[in-house]
Amino acid sequence: MKEIESVKESDGYLNRYQHLSSCCDCEMTFSVYLPPQARDTKVPVLYWLSGLTCSDDNARTKGGFQRFAAKHGIAIVFPDTSPRGDNVADEPERYDLGQGAGFYVNSTQDPWRPHYQMFDYVTAELPALLEANLPLIPGLKSVSGHSMGGHGALICALKLPGEYRSVSAFAPITNPINCGWGKGCFGAYLGDHEAVWEAYDASCLVEGGARVGDILIDQGEADEFLHEGQLLPDNFQAACDAAGQSLRIRMQPGYDHSYHFIASFIEDHFDYHARFLK
């Protein structure tokens, strides 16, 4: 991995790297915030998975995360949201499919399959790369994200029990097989096999017996995509209630889907993850 940028923030360093991903078979860019504690010791890490249209840059610029990462001594990894490049399949006229919309699944379908292996990328290749190259405590990691990336966080934790100490999400898609964004991406990346779709759907995973210790979700009540039926938190709540899965969804009156919403509550999410990352 090659460092291509380093900026000091809150006494730590926000670095950007490029590497050749074997999972995704292309050059990938990601950012890592290393808190000041990482100068002297290895630190735990929060993986942050961003939403549709985002790259590694949005959350690191607009989320206000770094001051809380510095407070708690937690590194943050900001992966990209899909493979990228001229040789990577895309639907340039669509924001919700192709580059910027990898949905954190392993594609089984051409033309997507050769590069769109984002589940393995964010859960296996990237953690192994970072634990080998940065001062991170091996295995001590949590995951969070926003919208498509909130769903990504949920399935990372649900599909890999014990891998993440804690999971939270902002305005996550929670039942992609029943919403427009999810159907569009799952149909393209996974074909028409219902069982494959369900294996990447947070609500179906809980129904099928997957469990994590606890889940924290913040959801704005004025979120336009909530009202459009893309997020479906009631479906996830019902699945968790039926399964006895602990879940706290905080409905936040007046908040929309933007980074202004994330910035408003990110402190609580760092406090939450910090308890599990000690």
Next chain:
Amino acid sequence: MKEIESVKESDGYLNRYQHLSSCCDCEMTFSVYLPPQARDTKVPVLYWLSGLTCSDDNARTKGGFQRFAAKHGIAIVFPDTSPRGDNVADEPERYDLGQGAGFYVNSTQDPWRPHYQMFDYVTAELPALLEANLPLIPGLKSVSGHSMGGHGALICALKLPGEYRSVSAFAPITNPINCGWGKGCFGAYLGDHEAVWEAYDASCLVEGGARVGDILIDQGEADEFLHEGQLLPDNFQAACDAAGQSLRIRMQPGYDHSYHFIASFIEDHFDYHARFLK
């Protein structure tokens, strides 16, 4: 003024407005963050003046200000950095002159003079408009800014004694008559009259007897524009020392000129201004 956008953040509202400015003789856009306290009472206000190339959007998105404005019950006004529009003079191939680079002065020279009246706009027209339309305590205001806007903050406070309760700046240009950015803009907007230039130069104003209660400046030591000689904090320090003007410049090792630097220290600036805005 017409509200064109409203987003909830940190329990308050980040609003964007448009209005026809009489000073600048064009439609101007600005943003205001109203903290939750403004629902029940009038609040004090911090004017934030942004730097070259910025609009009202950069600091409100990238600065991490709103949580501290909410904590202290202070509104924030984010003006644009110049007049805008097809009928407004510009140098589209330059980032440091014309639209996005108003330098917070009142131009005396064509083609700039008809619209580039940013000093009067941010110190008189906009405060009067906002005090008449928003729950702001009349006259209870402070000013801060970044780079070109940090200089703007200094000259607002120095040229209008008593008008602002406190002033601070991040990486301000401090002696524009002696740096490339300043010479370019002052030459265009103000002609070649040395006395007019000096009347808009923070260091010259202090040398000429202007005083404010106290000044807080944060300056990154790894700031590329510091090393390029655009900011010249030593000149301002020397002018303040000679004049007995209280000034605290905090040199911050490793920090650059970006919003990551601002986000790292904005909490201290809100704490500072809050003491004067009680």
